[in-house]
Amino acid sequence: MVDTTLPQNSVTLIGSLPPIKGISPYCYELMMALSKYIYVEFIGFEKMYPDFLYPGGKSKEEGIMPDFSKINNVSIRNFLVYYNPLTWIWAGLSIKNKVVHVQWWSHVLAPIYFVILSICKIRRKKIIITVHNVTPHEKNGFNQFLNRSILFFGDHFIVHSLKNVKQLSETYYVPKEKTSLVPIGSSISYNTQIVSQKEAREKLKLPLEKKIILFFGHIREYKGLDILLEAFATVTNEMNDVLLLIAGTPWEKWEKYEEIIQKYNLNENIKLFLQFIPSDDVKYFYHASDVVVLPYKDFTSQSAVGSVTLSFGKPLIVSNVGGLSDFVKDKNFAVEPNNSNLLAAKIIAVLADDSLIDKLSRDSRDLSEEYSWDRISEATVEQYRHALNGSY
Structure with a gap:
């Protein structure tokens, strides 16, 4: 059991919550998990950035959202607005707790965070x-500068x-003793309703008899x-009953991917949902699939798609890049990046062996328990206690 005997027994989180897209599901689950142990003041955004900056044109999701009024041990204030510096100043001045826990993920937010954290430092x-x-997906000197300006605090x-x-x-020359490793929790908010594979495939108008590979999430280089x-072109040469399901918003031009599809004549074996997938529909894509593939070329962290x-x-x-291998127990399925032949061999091995599918499914369920949000919140509260006790 986590030790909750903290001075003030509370924390202020800064991030975003649904219906804002992006990191909001992570912030929501962290807030909910922490609220079991300590009181959480959450300061979030009413308007985080202009819609035109977000692929698809909308920064907020439509559909069923959590009822924040029914959450215990939490105070939520979503008032930050990107074009109103007075809201940034008020956030810094009105934070009630000694410990402020900031989620840092988007360089667009640097001016807002700089103002808030400057005031927090003064206080x-x-x-x-x-x-x-830690290293921006789009690497350039300006993004590095923005990172450094926030990490300074x-x-x-x-x-x-x-x-x-x-x-x-x-x-960034941050001493390793000032850094703690806390994994992403296994996201449970999408998986609250039991749906059979048949129901999911009928919902998405997918064939019932084929093995389905899922690529899910924003499409970025x-x-x-x-x-x-x-790799899928090789898979289709070996297996007839396979389909690749691609679901997510392209953050770059789709043409280069379309060229590969046409080159190998893959149209009949691919189903595209090139748009933002609402939270309420995520379950259908996962329940419809037999295996999920994260073929990232270059990555340093963990993946929300992996936790889901x-x-x-x-x-x-x-x-096998960043922390992606943490999501598989059998390291044979953390493959060398940028190797389509090896990736194809692993996909074929899984889809051709139902017993292996069952084994890897058990592995995922076991890891889901290991990365439960209860455990994540315990590790996080431990950091708050160190901060309050003057350990750093």
Whole structure:
């Protein structure tokens, strides 16, 4: 049992909550898990950035959202607005707790965070920063500068992989003793309703008899969809009854992927949902699939898609980059990145062997327990206690 005997027994979280897209599910589950042990003040966004900056044109999700009024041990204030500096100043001045835990993931937010954290420093708050992307996905000097300007305020840091610990030290000269590794929790908010594979496939108008591979999430260059398409061409040469399900918003031009599809004549074996998938519909894509693949080319952290996969108990094949291998117990299925032939061999091995599918499903369920949000919250509260006791 976590020790909750903290001075004030509370924390202020800064991040975003649904219906804002992006990191909101993570923040929501962290807030809910922490609220079992301590009182949480959550400061979030009413309007985080202009819609035109978000692929698809909308930064907020439509559909069923959590009823925040029924959550115990939590105070939620979603009032930050990107174009109103007075809200940034008010956040810094009105924070009630000694420990401020900031979620840092988007460089667009740097001016907002700079103002809030400057005021927190003046007020002698202890600042813990969870760094979700130690090195930006789009690497350039300006993004590095923005990272450094925010990390300057941290008294302690939380990251999601051992590689992140090393990068934080080597890139930003953060002493390793000021960094704690706390994994991403196994996301349970999407998996609250039992749906059979048949129901899911009928809902998505997918064939009932085929083996289905799922690629889920925003489509960005570093995620390696092109590598998966090359591998899938080999898979289709070996197996007739396979389908690749691609679900997510392209954050880049789709043409390069379409060229690969046409090159190998894969149209009949691919089903596309090239749009944002509402939270209420996520379950259908996972329940419809037989295996989930994360073929990332270059990555340093863990993946929200991986944590969601564990919660659904689905077999997972990942590239051995960043912390992705943490999501598979059998390291044979953490493959060398940028190797379409090896990836194809692993996919074929899984889809051709129902007993292996069952084994990898059990592995995912076991890891889902290991990365439960209860355990994540215990590790996080431990960091708050250190901060309050003056350990850093």
